[in-house]
Amino acid sequence: MPDGTGADAGSELLADPWDGDARLPEFFDDAWPAVDAYHAFLKEEGELRGLLGPRELPRLWERHLLNSAAVVPFLPRSGLIVDIGSGAGLPGIVVAAMRPDAEVMLVEPMERRVTWLMDVVERTGLTNVDIRRARAQELDGAVEADAVTARAVASLDKLYRWTVPLVRVGGRIVAMKGARAGDELAEAAPVMRKLGLTDGEVHEAITIAGTEPTRIVTAVRGRGPRVR
Incomplete structure (x- = not known):
């Protein structure tokens, strides 16, 4: 039995209780090979690269x-999905794996993160990903997305100002x-x-039984004016 010190303790601390869970490949279905490869890459180099x-x-x-x-259930199956502030690729890489008929644009301003995202695409074999080094505000007029996603980027009032011009x-x-x-x-x-955003709604989404719910906020772009 490990005594709580040394290498054994370190290995124990790094164990993920979900590793090897048979429900994961069943849940991700056809996306599993890409998601599994992405997980392995994050585990190998995510900390090393400061992600x-x-x-x-x-x-x-x-x-x-x-x-x-x-x-993913709140996103279209096809068309253009733009992920703002992709960072390590969350949720954009997972979205691309689970929505293979959509084009997924990952928008990230930091060069080292863009390099990482390019390496992830190569590692996973995803062919429906377009990576842009930019801020959301710089893409006004350059894209017309069917949906925009963001994870831990900004408060909703700021996020909406940045992203409404990108959505059809x-x-x-x-x-x-999060909780707020x-x-x-x-x-x-x-x-x-x-x-001109309408139908604002908070959803609590659960993926696999036993996981904490994820709070998803959705809103639809109407015909109101754009504000930069």
């Missing part, structure tokens, strides 16, 4: 990959949020009215 802290390694599945998968009329902004999702949505109401 994840060491405490995140034992919870990659639930906190990051399954959490990202929770957004009738398209969706789908944001992953409802409060943020209420606080963003004046900005939503000004931008």
Whole structure:
């Protein structure tokens, strides 16, 4: 039995309880090979490249990959999906794996993260990913997405100002949020009215039984004016 010190303790701390769970390949279905390869790459180099802290390694599945998968049912099966502030590729890489008939654009301003995303695409073999080194505000007029996603990028009022110009009329902004999702949505109401966003709603999404629910905030772009 390990005594709580040394290498054994370190290995124990890094163990992810979801590793080897037979429900994972069943849940991800056809996306499993790409998602599994992405998970392995995150585990190997995520901390080394400064994308994840060491405490995140034992919870990659639930906190990051399954959490990202929770957004997929709120996204179209085809068309253009733009992931703002992709960072390590969450949720964009998972979305691309699970929505193979959609084009998924990953938007990230930091060069080292863009390099990482390019390496992830090569490692996973995904062919429906376009990577742009840019900020959301720089793409106004350059894209017309069917949906925009974002995870831990900004408060909803800021996020909506940045992303409404990127979404077609009738398209969706789908944001992953924390415990204050409802409060943020209420606080963003004046900005939503000004931008012509409608149908703001908070959803609690569960992927596999036993995981914590993920809060997803959706809104639809109407025909209101754009505000930069």
